[in-house]
Amino acid sequence: MSDEEFRLIRDLVYNHCGMFFAPDAKYLLEKRLSSRLAFHNLASYKDYYLLLKYDIRKDQEMSDLMDVLTTNETYFFREAFQLKAFTDEIIPEIVEAKLKKGDRSLRIWSAGCSTGEEPYTIAMLLLENSMLKGWRIEIIGTDISHRVLQQARKGVYGKSSFRATDAAYVGRYFEEQEGGSYRLSDNLRELVTISQLNLFDQNRLALLGRMDIIFCRNVIIYFDQLAKKKVVETFCQSLYPGGFLLLGHSESLMNITTLFTLRHLKNDMVYQKPLTAGGGL
Structure with a gap:
């Protein structure tokens, strides 16, 4: 892959979804794209760029490319300290505020849900919470990769x-299958909607509606500063006033935006959209 081919493809990917490849990631991009060149029997990365840019198959190929480029390492109950803050501190605070308004609904978005472990973990924690008995709960898991979403839907x-x-959660919410795999229960599946979504697609994002909590863990690390700002501002618009944004343990909004207040809870630090305009940090 020449330097020019790298820049052309990198910029195309960046404009599509915000994923940024620095110059020292050229080899990584070349290696991951080599399978797509072989699949289409193309002689060069320039030919592949032209396919992505102009070919009638460009939309499908961009979707297949996202499957190749995205990393999807995840598991149930990841980052336990944050989940404890979610169940023991955030949920009671939201429940108290909503009951004062006579509202018994809860909407949570898992942005970058990968193979589904995160939204289904959230569902298990909410089903265990007696405060939410009789509430209308909706959990939406989205990812840009069709491949991982197929597994999330399969469950x-x-x-x-x-x-x-x-082990208690496994026993309550999963059924062991032949071969040692586990299928999640229907009552868990009913709480979660899985759909494909590019965080740069403003039209599709607008259709999601407002959320009480957004989980976006280990996603914006793949974005440059400008793309992070764009996505985080979208999250702010998507949250109700007082809503929470939960990022990965290595992620921060420092030098990105002042739209959120940093809350120091007992179990973790999280971001909250202020109840009034003006922002926090």
Whole structure:
């Protein structure tokens, strides 16, 4: 892959979804794209760029390319300290505020849900919470990769997905299959909607409606500063006033936006959309 081919393809990917490849990632991009060149029997990366840019198959190929480029390492009950903040501190605060308004609904978005472990973990935690009995709960899991979403919809997982899961949860919410895999229960599946979504697609994002909580863990690390700002501002628009944004443990909004207040809870630090305009940080 020449430097020019790298820049052309990198910029195309960036404009599509915000994923940024620095110059030192040229080899990584070349290696991941080599299978797509072989699939289409193309002689050069320039030919592949022209396919992505002008070919009648460009939309489908961009979708297939996202499957190749995205990393999807995840498991149930990941980042336990944050989940404890979610169940013990955030949910009670939201429940109290909503009951004062006579509202018994809860909407949560798992942005970058990969193979589904995160939204289904959220569903298990909410089903265990007696405060939410009789509430209308909606959990939406989205990802840009069609490949991982197929597995999320299937709801069948191997043992590696349960590396941090208490056996009691497995017994209550999964059924063991032949071969040692586990299928999640219907009552869990009913709470979660899985759909494909590019975080740069403003029209589709507008259709999601407002959320009480957004999980976006280990997603914006793949974006440059400008793309992070764009996506985080979209999250702010998507949250109700007082809503929460939960990022990965290595992610921060420092030098990105002042739209959120940083909350120091007992179990973790999280971001909250202020109740009034003006922002926090």
